[in-house]
Amino acid sequence: MDELFYREYILEHYRSPHNYGHLENPDISVEDDNPLCGDRIRVDLKVEDGRIADVRFEGKGCAISQASASMLTDAVKGMKLEDMLRLGKDEIMENLGAETLAAARIKCATLGLKVLKAAAMRALERAVEAEGQRP
Amino acid sequence: MIAGTPHTTDEKAERVRADFPLLATRTSKGKPLVYLDSAATSQKPRSVIDTVSSYYERYNANIHRGVYEIAERATEAYEAARKRVAAFFNAASTDEIVFTRNATESINLVCYTWGFENLHAGDAILLTRLEHHSNIVPWQLLAAKTGAELRFLELDGQGRVVLDDLERKLQGVKLVALTHVSNTLGTIVPLEQIVPAAHAAGAVVLADGAQAAPHLRVDVRALDVDFYAASGHKMLAPTGIGALFGKRALLEAMPPFLAGGDMIRRVTFERTTYNELPWKFEAGTSNISGAIGLGAAVDYLQTLDMTWVREHEVALTSYALERLAAVPHLTLYGPKQAQERGGVAAFTMGDVHPHDLASILDAEGVCVRAGHHCTMPLHELLGLTATARASFYVYNTFADVDALIEALEKAARIFKL
Numbered sequence A: 001m002d003e004l005f006y007r008e009y010i011l012e013h014y015r016s017p018h019n020y021g022h023l024e025n026p027d028i029s030v031e032d033d034n035p036l037c038g039d040r041i042r043v044d045l046k047v048e049d050g051r052i053a054d055v056r057f058e059g060k061g062c063a064i065s066q067a068s069a070s071m072l073t074d075a076v077k078g079m080k081l082e083d084m085l086r087l088g089k090d091e092i093m094e095n096l097g098a099e100t101l102a103a104a105r106i107k108c109a110t111l112g113l114k115v116l117k118a119a120a121m122r123a124l125e126r127a128v129e130a131e132g133q134r135p
Numbered sequence B: 001m002i003a004g005t006p007h008t009t010d011e012k013a014e015r016v017r018a019d020f021p022l023l024a025t026r027t028s029k030g031k032p033l034v035y036l037d038s039a040a041t042s043q044k045p046r047s048v049i050d051t052v053s054s055y056y057e058r059y060n061a062n063i064h065r066g067v068y069e070i071a072e073r074a075t076e077a078y079e080a081a082r083k084r085v086a087a088f089f090n091a092a093s094t095d096e097i098v099f100t101r102n103a104t105e106s107i108n109l110v111c112y113t114w115g116f117e118n119l120h121a122g123d124a125i126l127l128t129r130l131e132h133h134s135n136i137v138p139w140q141l142l143a144a145k146t147g148a149e150l151r152f153l154e155l156d157g158q159g160r161v162v163l164d165d166l167e168r169k170l171q172g173v174k175l176v177a178l179t180h181v182s183n184t185l186g187t188i189v190p191l192e193q194i195v196p197a198a199h200a201a202g203a204v205v206l207a208d209g210a211q212a213a214p215h216l217r218v219d220v221r222a223l224d225v226d227f228y229a230a231s232g233h234k235m236l237a238p239t240g241i242g243a244l245f246g247k248r249a250l251l252e253a254m255p256p257f258l259a260g261g262d263m264i265r266r267v268t269f270e271r272t273t274y275n276e277l278p279w280k281f282e283a284g285t286s287n288i289s290g291a292i293g294l295g296a297a298v299d300y301l302q303t304l305d306m307t308w309v310r311e312h313e314v315a316l317t318s319y320a321l322e323r324l325a326a327v328p329h330l331t332l333y334g335p336k337q338a339q340e341r342g343g344v345a346a347f348t349m350g351d352v353h354p355h356d357l358a359s360i361l362d363a364e365g366v367c368v369r370a371g372h373h374c375t376m377p378l379h380e381l382l383g384l385t386a387t388a389r390a391s392f393y394v395y396n397t398f399a400d401v402d403a404l405i406e407a408l409e410k411a412a413r414i415f416k417l
């Protein structure tokens, strides 16, 4: 892989991640890990009108996974859940400003997205359940 | 030793390197390959590659059954390889060497045959805190099924096994299963002290030699171990071939492991009598080319001379430890003295995650492993989730260590440590 990947802003996000920590009363909280690296990420979401009203993450692991999660939380704030679910590897790589990444490290880059998507899925499920319970 | 001054063993290592075709290749970025991951798997010398292809090109046939010429030749080569492996480990007889797929299978063979036959509720199994998952998980399964208890020998600050309470820990122990050399910290476990104590306590000893067999002169009779497990692929042989040494009396009393062809003497629809040792434990068509390749690998190692192999490893490791210790922000784990360890150096550097470190090193052509190296419990004990690990073998030189250090310095610059 290109060592240029570790650009200054990646290191900044790694060392001073944005949206880091917990939300007071999150609607959804999801955690997952990448057993290869031991990377771990937990995401708290606040959802309003099908949009991500607020987001926090916490985690540990390599610079790729943590910086990627940090940048992603910036990007998805205010986004509709459905739109977020459409994000994929290409958008993550674009977000990171990386053209190539060794195959083994792509899982690191996409861990944050995986956790966010799981949280969004759960939020949508809950919305459907709530709908069903309405008289 | 002054940095950059090659030890006398290094000249031979330069020549050895030329026997390994892969080491002459370059990365996609045109960098020379600095292979420092032999603890994961070793590279293969030309003689092993040629021996394997010669089997496929000249006498590929199944063994122990054909009466025609090439089948006989294949059988002879397979059994000659067993003889070489038996000699390499100084086993009393070829009957005591069972071909397996790898060290993991060797350990599982003992677990599922000897273990399930001999362990009961209330018995204990003694391990060390150094163990690879392959020498923990089978025993956890056995303990869960039988009600036996798992115990561990603790480590000191340098990752050496603490023996002060050995006798107390051995009480009620039926099996001691321990690594000979740690794949993470490099620690050489003093089998010569542990085995007699274990025997005095009435325990059987299995040593996991995956990291020792490639590097040390292993004499199973002098060590007096009851079982010894090894993987071919870490000692210059192909993948998919391993060996289990077992003392004859134990192997004879054990039930078979896998059942099928080749391990039988006579089968009726009702019952079966089993083949003699060692074939009783080799069900189905074996990895014939792998075994023949393993024979060529131990031949090659013996030509190099295991005394030189170890001497070079100590020289290289002490040079590496010295240079690594001088890298700012770098923390080394394991015994401080090269004499007390195999050719393995695990480390972390500042807040650079080992996977990022390995990626940056990879861009420089330097191959190291990052992660938990299948020793998650040991990493947890050290308060770590991952380390980077450089490991050395016969073809590594002082220049490889220099390349590692340079790449680490580059990583430190990129991460602005």
Ligand SMILES: Cc1ncc(COP(=O)(O)O)c(C=O)c1O
Pocket: B039, B040, B102, B103, B104, B105, B132, B134, B135, B179, B181, B182, B183, B208, B210, B211, B231, B374
């Ligand atoms: C100490 C130790 N034991 C066991 C193993 C397992 O070897 P294999 O995967 O070849 O069975 C390894 C390999 O990494 C090892 O280092």
